[in-house]
Amino acid sequence: MRSRSPLRMALVLVVQVAILAAIPVRQVRARLDGTVVTLETVPFDPFDVLSGYYATLRYAAETPPGLAEARLAPGDTAFIVLERAEPAWRAVGVAREPPGGGVAVRAVMTRRGLEIVSAGRFYVPESRRAAVDEALRARRGKALVDLRVDAAGNVALLRLRDGERVLAE
Amino acid sequence: MERASRGFREGLRRELPAWRAEGLVTDETARALGARYDLASVEAGGPSFLAVYVLGALLVGAGVVSLVAWHWEAMSAPAKLATLAVAMIAAHGAGFALWRGGRSQRLGHALTVLGTLVFGASIGLVAQIFHVSGAWWGAFGAFTLGALAAALLYESLPHLLLSAIAGLWLFGPGLANDHAFVGVALGYAGGAAVLALAWRERSRALLALGAIGVALTLASALDALHADEAVLPMVAALGAALAAAALVVRDPTRLPLAAAARLVGRLAFYGAAYLLSFHDVASHLRFEQGLTREVALGVLPLLAAATAALAVGLRRDDVDPLARGEAMLLGATVIAIGAGLSLEAGRGAVVVANLALAFLAIGRIVRGLSWLARGPFWEGMAVAGVVVASRFLEIETRLWLKGAAFIACGVLVIAAGVAFERRRARREEVNHALA
Numbered sequence: 001m002r003s004r005s006p007l008r009m010a011l012v013l014v015v016q017v018a019i020l021a022a023i024p025v026r027q028v029r030a031r032l033d034g035t036v037v038t039l040e041t042v043p044f045d046p047f048d049v050l051s052g053y054y055a056t057l058r059y060a061a062e063t064p065p066g067l068a069e070a071r072l073a074p075g076d077t078a079f080i081v082l083e084r085a086e087p088a089w090r091a092v093g094v095a096r097e098p099p100g101g102g103v104a105v106r107a108v109m110t111r112r113g114l115e116i117v118s119a120g121r122f123y124v125p126e127s128r129r130a131a132v133d134e135a136l137r138a139r140r141g142k143a144l145v146d147l148r149v150d151a152a153g154n155v156a157l158l159r160l161r162d163g164e165r166v167l168a169e
Numbered sequence: 170m171e172r173a174s175r176g177f178r179e180g181l182r183r184e185l186p187a188w189r190a191e192g193l194v195t196d197e198t199a200r201a202l203g204a205r206y207d208l209a210s211v212e213a214g215g216p217s218f219l220a221v222y223v224l225g226a227l228l229v230g231a232g233v234v235s236l237v238a239w240h241w242e243a244m245s246a247p248a249k250l251a252t253l254a255v256a257m258i259a260a261h262g263a264g265f266a267l268w269r270g271g272r273s274q275r276l277g278h279a280l281t282v283l284g285t286l287v288f289g290a291s292i293g294l295v296a297q298i299f300h301v302s303g304a305w306w307g308a309f310g311a312f313t314l315g316a317l318a319a320a321l322l323y324e325s326l327p328h329l330l331l332s333a334i335a336g337l338w339l340f341g342p343g344l345a346n347d348h349a350f351v352g353v354a355l356g357y358a359g360g361a362a363v364l365a366l367a368w369r370e371r372s373r374a375l376l377a378l379g380a381i382g383v384a385l386t387l388a389s390a391l392d393a394l395h396a397d398e399a400v401l402p403m404v405a406a407l408g409a410a411l412a413a414a415a416l417v418v419r420d421p422t423r424l425p426l427a428a429a430a431r432l433v434g435r436l437a438f439y440g441a442a443y444l445l446s447f448h449d450v451a452s453h454l455r456f457e458q459g460l461t462r463e464v465a466l467g468v469l470p471l472l473a474a475a476t477a478a479l480a481v482g483l484r485r486d487d488v489d490p491l492a493r494g495e496a497m498l499l500g501a502t503v504i505a506i507g508a509g510l511s512l513e514a515g516r517g518a519v520v521v522a523n524l525a526l527a528f529l530a531i532g533r534i535v536r537g538l539s540w541l542a543r544g545p546f547w548e549g550m551a552v553a554g555v556v557v558a559s560r561f562l563e564i565e566t567r568l569w570l571k572g573a574a575f576i577a578c579g580v581l582v583i584a585a586g587v588a589f590e591r592r593r594a595r596r597e598e599v600n601h602a603l604a
Contacts, residue, residue: 006269009261012284013257015318023311
């Protein structure tokens with residue numbers, strides 16, 4: 001190192017901290033001013049529901065009405081429009097732009113279909129893994145997920161539930 | 170002070186007192202040698218010392234991580250984030266202070282590397298805390314940026330090596346698999362960046378790691394584009410480009426870098442040509458659709474780089490003729506392989522690959538014999554031996570004939586080796602006599 005100015009170390013730390021801060025920026029935004037929504041998960045890989053440190057989740061809302069008509073290509077971004085229902089909100093349509101009113105989550109068309117990619121993993125603490133795995137297997141991957149959705153369609157996962165029982169948060 | 174290796178200086182430091190005592194050198198000569206090789210200064214420790222420090226720092230870091238993990242689940246999100254920030258700042262701060270102080274520079278350097286590794290671990294942990302989902306390779310992209318920033322600001326080669334591995338071995342192939350054209354662009358841009366940084370740092374390791382990374386990224390992109398048939402020609406073209414790039418180097422201090430480029434280029438070419446020398450492989454990988462856009466993307470830019478470097482090298486009189494011939498052979502062979510793979514059953518490529526390997530092997534053997542250097546001689550013998558053995562194994566013929574051929578090859582290798590070593594020994598005797 002030719003120059004030994006502390007400014008260099010400060011710059012390294014600024015860059016590395018900025019990168020770390022940028023990772024959850026959408027989730028933080030959604031947590032701060034998002035609407036709480038509950039979505040129902042659907043079976044995805046019943047033999048490996050809890051893969052290592054996280055549960056891989058697919059949602060019933062990922063097959064909204066009008067998906068075929070939207071003619072989305074792999075890589076396209078779309079917004080799944082949601083409507084309040086019990087026990088989970090349901091998808092009522094799909095749009096290429098964020099709709100002005102109501103709640104819509106950002107999704108991406110992949111080779112596997114439309115996916116809410118930013119809500120695809122729920123990290124489960126080690127002490128809860130066995131219980132979560134057992135509950136998800138018993139219900140064949142079906143569970144409820146509470147999340148916050150902001151106006152731009154960003155989501156922040158809050159908790160994973162089996163009915164009223166909180167599995168992980 | 171004359172540049173000399175650490176081993177040479179240590180050996181000289183050890184032997185010089187005995188030479189003085191035996192009267193082999195005078196006090197004045199000993200002093201002159203000491204001044205010439207700066208024997209009075211303390212050795213700061215070679216790269217191996219830095220590796221030991223980095224390994225030690227890693228173990229300490231792993232211990233700290235285990236202690237933190239003990240209570241990790243019980244900690245709140247802000248406490249987790251604060252722990253990560255403190256660990257990162259402490260490693261960078263302590264490392265920088267030691268490095269800056271000048272007394273334990275290598276230990277300080279290792280601690281800054283640990284700080285960057287803590288940053289890398291924090292990427293996964295922050296994603297876990299906030300339930301961030303996404304493609305796995307995104308984490309390595311983020312790590313590459315952070316490590317590259319540290320590499321450039323600290324002027325640190327270990328950081329550069331880390332960012333090259335994370336960027337081109339992990340992030341690049343992952344990105345290319347999902348976004349093929351972006352992956353192709355990253356492969357070439359990353360390759361150019363690694364070449365420039367390896368040039369600046371005079372680092373052979375960075376050049377080799379970067380070359381492997383470029384091959385991995387481009388191979389992943391070609392796979393995603395369903396152009397698997399272009400992977401081996403791409404590797405051969407990369408080898409040709411590296412061998413030709415060595416011809417451009419004029420700076421004497423960067424000649425070891427040029428030698429490394431030639432070696433990595435040859436190894437890449439050997440690998441690709443050897444696989445294409447099998448009829449089944451070439452037949453499977455033939456260009457059924459001719460030169461498609463995907464194949465062109467994987468091969469032509471590398472071939473263009475090789476041609477440009479060759480054009481510069483051919484104008485120079487001070488370039489080693491064998492190096493020039495080798496680079497020309499590799500460049501021309503890539504074109505011939507492409508043409509051969511376009512023919513029915515890919516037979517042309519098989520013939521070209523076998524001939525190219527044979528010519529390269531002969532070239533190395535001749536270099537070894539003319540310079541009486543073991544490296545090129547045995548490299549050529551090994552290549553020739555593997556090619557001959559593979560052809561005999563591939564050909565369907567009588568078992569006794571194969572056995573006889575193998576015995577003949579073995580006897581030939583032993584005889585050539587013995588003759589070569591005798592010739593070397595005779596030359597050394599003559600040199601001693603003349604001295």
